[in-house]
Amino acid sequence: MKVLVAVKRVVDYNVKVRAKADGSDVDLNNVKMSINPFCEIAVEEAVRLKEAGTATEVIAVSIGDKACQEQIRTALALGADRGIQVETEGSVEPLVVAKLLKGVVEKEQPQLVILGKQSIDGDNNQTGQMLGALTNMPQGTFASEIAVDGDKLSVTREVDGGLQTLSLNMPAIVTSDLRLNEPRYASLPNIMKAKKKPLDVYSPADLGVEVTTHLTQVSVEPPAERQAGIKVESVDELVDKLKNEAKVI
């Protein structure tokens, strides 16, 4: 069974991001970039399937400029067998990403595609679902557990009321939630070995996709700074201030 995993290069989750002075975007100059944590979970799950003998090959795909090869290499160091980069410039919206991934899916014919449920930069939570619609493949989103049984895939999802279990026919699409697994870290020798694993680069044209833009980012602003609070002497004073100053009760 072939597994395709999508990985995205995003600002590291430890970084406190700032808006650019002109408000056009988040300032990414000299900022540490990493693999999106949900994508890392997706890679880990694919590698576990391979270690269990269920998967035969794990392919990591990323969409972006040359820099995203670093995240593909991270996925290769974690245990993916080969990488694919679809080279694009600037930011691409979820629909375009889904179309490009569809192109890769058609080329590689994986039985299972695992994506992160969302990326921590845009928080769109759309790509997996769009890919499902475009490829007409069944989808199990927000997976906290998956199990392969023949050509069926059981996906446990975290929903508001508890856990929901779906049975999907493969080929299928899964998006990973936080609790799907706890990713390992790549050992130092594996990081070096990852350099020798094959990495193919495609252009959108190779996949027959035209990169178009339907969304425009109007402005990026930091959240309003919280005003300092005050200390009150008594409950009466608190109630009074909540009633008359803050006007919340």
Next chain:
Amino acid sequence: MTNTAHDVFDLTLTDDQRMNRDTVRRFTEQDIRPLAMPADVASQTPEGFYQRSMELGLTLMPIPEALGGAGVARAPVSNVLNAEDLAHGDLSLALGSISPLAFVNTLLDQGTEAQRERLLPQFCGENFVAASTALLEPAATFEPTEPKCSAVRDGDEYVIDGTKSLVPLGIDAQLLLVIAKLETDEPAAFIVEGEPAGLTRTQELNMGLRTLQTATLSFDAVRVPASNMLGERPFDLERFIDLSRLGICALAVGTCQAVLDYVTEYCNERVAFGEPITNRQSVAFMIADIAIELEAMRLMTWRAASRAEQGLPFHKEAYLAKVFCGEHAMKIGTDGVQLLGGHGFCREHPMEMWYRNLRAISLLEGLASV
């Protein structure tokens, strides 16, 4: 002009170095830092720790692929970064983790082909191999370049006599690199395997580095085959000491960084007289001094390591770094305790442990050859 363009000191880390750092830091956060204090209190290595540290792959990195390793050229800068990041979690466990690497690196650097082929493959297996280097001796007048421990040739063997102290993993190590002097007064290194007759191992009780469980090793006419003398040419003791000084400096930098991170957060949160104590200049200046001294320690260490990696002479740079790091590591340890006040003295906080461990930096030689 001997200092040409390639002596320019570039601090930009390569992609490999950055990726390695991510991995080592993650290991440190998950597998070292939380264990450091309980292990220190118990004066014991946490169960299974070295096995987990081995899975990081530090030791097999420089071993040639033909022998089962990763075949990455020995890289003092990467090794210094690794030591620094590991020591951010704990100095003792960091030193223990890289002790086998010191053995492996020295064997690669100065051993014979036959010695490498015979001894290195075991480091590429599934299990942790406790290996270490023994240079220090307990004499008050000990000078690392002139060991008193002696090795006298007798037929096809050498007979080793003397005492080595502060040997990391010394109780367990089944592979030791023992530095001794020959009858000609030249230094030499001997591979001592297993539990030979005449070797006595004694657990040391020290002020710091308690988790490391260092040992004093007594050699009473211990016989090793002549083929266990490291290398064919005379042993380059100075190079061995210089490379281990870099490792020790890096360990100091990592621990001092832990101190700086800790005091900064603590002093910003600790409120006295209605405001955080960092609003007091006497506190703020002290923290700033730690940051300045630490950065100087780091730069001196990185520069010496960078020269070593480029194959340039680095003896002077390593020496200066060692003296500077030894002095300032102690001072930063003391200042850390001072900044935490009573909390720096008690075991609720890791500061007193860092203070005790940092005292060791200026004493250590020959343990962490990068």
